[in-house]
């Protein structure tokens with residue numbers, strides 16, 4: 001989380017978005033700017049990954065750990081989850097460094113952890129690459145699913161901004177927890193197709209580990225210099241608006257055009273063109289301890305403000321019940337700074353994902369340099385937060401007959 005001088009930019013490519021996600025009763029947005037004409041079409045491409053990757057006749061290879069969620073009290077909506085004592089992996093690639101949440105890891109360790117999960121839990125886990133960065137690194141994604149028909153698709157990404165190391169740590173923790181405890185988890189976890197993208201900006205992430213700890217953007221070159229593009233200003237929805245910059249030296253440089261970057265375009269392709277109907281989009285950032293939902297590009301409330309606010313409040317309460325930490329909730333206008341061309345505005349406004357949230361993790365005190373001693377607590381509170389969101393999503397009356405969802409402001 002940074003504060004920048006807001007730069008007003010004229011937006012010329014305004015189009016009306018009139019596609020509604022009927023399955024989820026997504027509200028029709030009256031004035032939406034999207035600079036990518038093709039986005040409104042959800043295209044099924046047989047060559048795309050993750051459409052039908054898990055065979056339905058595979059038996060589940062479930063872990064033998066004891067239940068880790070205790071004292072489920074129906075009168076108490078939130079509860080704490082113990083940090084799991086994970087069993088040793090059965091298959092370890094040569095040179096494999098055991099993943100843990102006591103320290104921050106580089107890309108190689110995270111990718112090997114993903115492959116190891118797939119090896120150990122082949123009927124639950126599928127690993128694949130959704131794109132390749134300019135420096136040739138894979139954008140690896142982990143799908144966790146029991147392949148039940150009717151599962152809800154949930155997306156959680158992290159590391160769009162390189163220096164926010166706690167975000168990939170939390171993302172991998174939640175994925176690891178879901179996989180290793182799948183057979184003892186409540187339905188709100190197991191009725192989901194989970195898609196985890198732990199490091200959405202692999203080039204920047206590696207650069208922040210090896211060269212410049214506080215590097216934020218990707219490693220794009222402009223005019224013979226590596227300035228980097230802010231991937232979270234490069235999405236097409238309201239691209240070029242406030243809180244973004246056309247100056248390559250700016251920390252919020254939006255790129256030369258929407259989806260000019262391989263990282264954002266790879267995310268677009270799976271979120272909107274893969275044929276998967278995502279119901280939840282969560283992106284993890286740091287720092288600030290806030291839960292933000294669309295819109296960031298303007299101050300006016302979105303048509304689904306009440307729904308999104310209710311979900312954010314449930315998440316924030318779960319965090320407080322878990323560790324006593326306070327996370328503010330609201331739209332950018334109220335809790336952060338304005339931003340345009342973000343993944344959250346696009347996920348809600350263009351991909352029509354009804355539950356779209358950005359979580360700014362810890363901490364206000366340490367900013368981007370969160371001590372490794374706080375990793376596990378942060379993971380714990382966000383796991384509870386995600387669990388609360390899953391229950392909220394499952395119980396929310398979200399169908400096209402629900403008048404609540406068509407309430408406009």
Ligand SMILES: [Zn+2]
Pocket residue numbers: 001160161164285286
């Ligand atoms: Zn960030």
